[in-house]
Amino acid sequence: MRIIADLHLHSRFSRSCSKDLTISNIAKACELKGINMVGTADALHPEWRKEIGELLELRDGAYYLKDGSSKTAFILSTEVACIYKRHDKVRRLHHVLYFPDLEAVDKTITALNERGRNLRSDGRPILGMDSEDLLKMLLEIDERILLVPAHAWTPWFAIFGSKSGFDSIEECFGDYSKYIYAIETGLSSDPVMNWRISALDNVFLISNSDAHSCNNLGREANVFEMEKPSYDEFRRILIEHDLSKFLETIEFFPEEGKYHADGCAGCKFWCEPEKSKKLAGRCPKCGKLLTIGVLSRVSDLADRDPNPTKPISAVPFRHVVPLKELIADSFGKRPQAKAVILEYERMVSLAGEFAILLDMAEKELLELTSPEIATGILRMRTGNVCVRPGYDGIYGEIHVYADEDRSKQVGLF
Template sequence: MFYIADLHTHSHYAGATSKSLNLETLYQWALIKGIDVVSTGDFTHPAWLKELQEKLQPAGNGFYTLKRLPPLNVLPGIKASERTIYFCLSVEVSCEYMINNRKYRTHQLIYAKDFEAVHYINTALSKYGNLTLDGRPSLQLQSHELFKIVLDIPRAYFVPAHVWTPWCSSIGAMEGHDSLSDCFKDVATELFAIETSLSADPLMCRQYDELDGLTLLSNSDAHSPRNLGREVNLLKTELGYDAMFNAFKTKQGFAGTYELFPQKGKCYNTGHRDCGVSIDADKITGNICAVCGKPLTIGVSHRVQQLANCKAVKENIQPFKYVLPLPEIFAELLNIKSDTPLHTVSVAKAYTKAIAYFGNEFDILHKVALEDIQRYYPKLATAINRLRNNEKQAVAGYDGIYGRINFFNEYELNEKQKQLALFG
């Protein structure tokens, strides 16, 4: 069967996350977005683990479901197509260590099939850090040493997280290694997948030959429930834990990803946010801010160029399609300037009606026929058509500032603004 999985999320116990990030809100946003499998995140945190054990029940396929389903009330009046939402036990951990007086900090994802495996993982990791301090625990442990621990635990899997981001990643420019083999040493050959990051896509990844043969996973890394599904993985296989990871390992049944436009990511360009400096990768002449003299944050596009050692061959690029959160598309259509468009009444109203009409967000972005959207809302059909054909204008993100994606120029929007008649 075909299903969609978002395998990097957090709970409200992780730093810099929403207080509303819990199983119930993840369930509701999975319905709205059209996601079938959602990771739990943070299973190393004792309080969150207790909540997981109290609220989840085995689904018989290595995933879990909620014992009590919440009402769909995260947005007033929201309605979505019914589906079963499964949860996959997961955690992101931070490995922090020094080698030759250089500090490394890398984030890694760990998955478990059941709570027994979680127990073994938590017992092992508790020797290297205080698991009660954060849902994303910091461990005094090198990346390859963590990987070896996970390899020895049955039914557990390991995936390097957002490997291209400048900070907190295995090969990132600021705190990472210069190769996967340097990061993971004698167990590097055991890797079967990596998570790319919001600021990278498969076209970029295939310029670096160490990623050849690895499955390129994409996830939301959601720090709030509304950010669920910014990127997801597509599968055509039996819906279950073992089948899913077998698809990642063999590529049989792995159908690709939905990718956020990488320019939208907040780490795409090199730059310095304090000075408003953003530099395209092909225009960089150094790593110092010309305004203040402080170090620039090296962006993903530049980092890819630094490590690139081959030309991406079309046949080697795994399937993917671009996506942009539907509220951001409505914000452009309604001429709303906001970093949180769903907080505005007009965008929330348009989004709620569209979900009720078509069932879920991913169906609107890539499945619903354009003529059906055209009958519903002509301008939305134009935007969706341009999304599906990668016809966009982009202002790239940098140094923690998200980029902007537009499907219309100002003339088009201003000329047609008076003609917009939402939903008939």
Template sequence: MLVNTDLHIHSCFSMATSKDMVINNIAPEAKLKGLQLVGTGDALHPEWLEIIENSTNYTGDGIYSTDDCDFVLTTEVEGEKKIHHLILIPTIEIARELADKLVSINKNKDGRPRTKMNGAEIMDLAKEYDCLVGPAHAFTPWTGMYKSFDSVYDCYGRKPDFLELGLSADTNMADRIEELHDIPFLSNSDAHSPWPHRLGREFNQIELEDISFSSLQNAIKNNKIKANYGLIPNLGKYHMTACTKCYKLVDPVLAKENKMKCPCGGRIKKGVDYRISEIATWDKPHHPDFRPPYIHLMPLAEIISMVYDKGVTTKMVQTKWRALIDNIGNEIDILIEASLEKIAEVDSNVSPAIEAFRNKNIRISPGGGGKYGQISLDGDIKKREELKQVKSLTLDNF
């Protein structure tokens, strides 16, 4: 069976996360999105584990279920050098034992525990309990593994179970690095709110024998991920090298010459695009035979927002989003499978936008410095971006 999975989210107990991130909100929104299996996030936090226990039924083999969704226990841990690691955990009992053994700086205060343990120590602890572990959003400049290491083996000492790509990278980018050729890639949302323009904005389609931790573990270890879905990397907020204050794109070489300082007073952050070019083996991707396709998607509400030039959370956009869901089906099916004619029957303005996205007939102003990229269906954004790039190449032109 093919199962849509998002294995990295956060609960209401994580910093800068919506108070609405509770099971009773996440589960129905995941169903509307089209996800069947969702990571709980924050599974080392005692209060969150209590909410999971009280809001779900344990159906066996690591799965905690509601009427709308199945959950598997996951957590993100911040280790040495502020690197983030994603761990998939078999049961609540094991999660509690892990929490007791993890030497945490902010124990029980934040859904994402912080520890001084390095990647190898975190992996050893996870493996002691038969967990799956790998780097979270591996290329991002603040907390990704590759910000501090040139090799995944320098971080862990051995091969991780997977590597999470993050919003600013995709398979074509990561498969330029030879050492990753025997490591499965995950694409997850890292959602901080339960709404479908965040939850499942990146997800995996995995072939499972059944919905269970054992089946998920087997699928990841034996390359049964059939597709990765996610944002076009240019839309990621750390894709290009840019200032974190004024968000202007800066040539990476020039940025380093100026000690990553922007004339506006802000700090310039190295983009994922450039970081991968520094450690890449090849200029173009070399995909191993088992690597599944990476399919670029954009959340439906953001497409509607773009078409009508209204905010994603406005009543107008949400009403139109709901009409499409009620008349056609879940969001993933609308974005990937639904006929354009059927979509047009509900919203004739949105149908051409989905068609343009499917056909890659779009323009993107890339993100960087902490600001998401922008998308357009016309050529104006390309002209603006070309002008912006020229002005960004010398710091005198700021």
């Protein structure tokens, strides 16, 4: 069966995350979106770990709600922050960890407690540990544990981040690089951008939502072919680089991410990499250093030209815009507007969000919703969108309608 998997999100115990992130709410949201397999997030946090143990049980390869109220499969996961010095520079990296079972989670908690790490203050714990040492420790605990560098290109907290990271997987993980089977592209980069770096041809580029609220679940995801949701099969696909079972990834338009272009949020100024080089990396309005975005950083490390052909070892992908944003765009309203939420809820109660965004034929879309929303979905599928890129922590904007389209559709609902 086709398994849509979102494997990086947070619980309500992570800093600046919504209180709605309970296990049962996550399971419910996954059903509405059409996500089959989801990370538990935050598995090393003592209180959340306790809830996981109380509410979920291991059944046939994945964890499920004991009360049987949802078909959503959970994989034990967490994000950790590693902040440490290497080669005289401070490194700040986020990694996503995956565990085969609760025993491996508990052994990891014990090992980190013994090293005096504080797991209680944040669902995404800060470990003052070198990434290579962390991976070594995890593999000694259980060789089935996986580590995937998170949102690999974001400036502040990532393996290739302009302010925080390294120039290669080898520089970061040394002898343990061979255990890095995948990196997460993050919202601000997509596979085509990553294909410019030939050194990444032998790792999978995975995509997850990094959701801080149920609403954002599945904004990026991975699509696998599996008999059933399964940790072991997920691990096998990564380790064996099994292209026949990793069907595709679902991606944001990378311009929509918060760190795509270079810019200065205070001055609402953004620019492309060439321009910021001409400006010597300084904001022309306030003179401060620009935050160098993902596009610049990828160009700096690239050994291939922009828009390279797809490497044979790469997984196909599709760009999507969250359905709520498409509805909002067709109404000319914000995604939080009442009318938008009502139409969204009506639509996803009839078909899962991913079925609507990815699968439904034009005729079915027209039966489900208005011609304008259906048109928006079709335009998204063909990449017929207008873009204002994100920069310096400000999300980009993607529009499927120009203002003149919208003025034609009064009194629809």
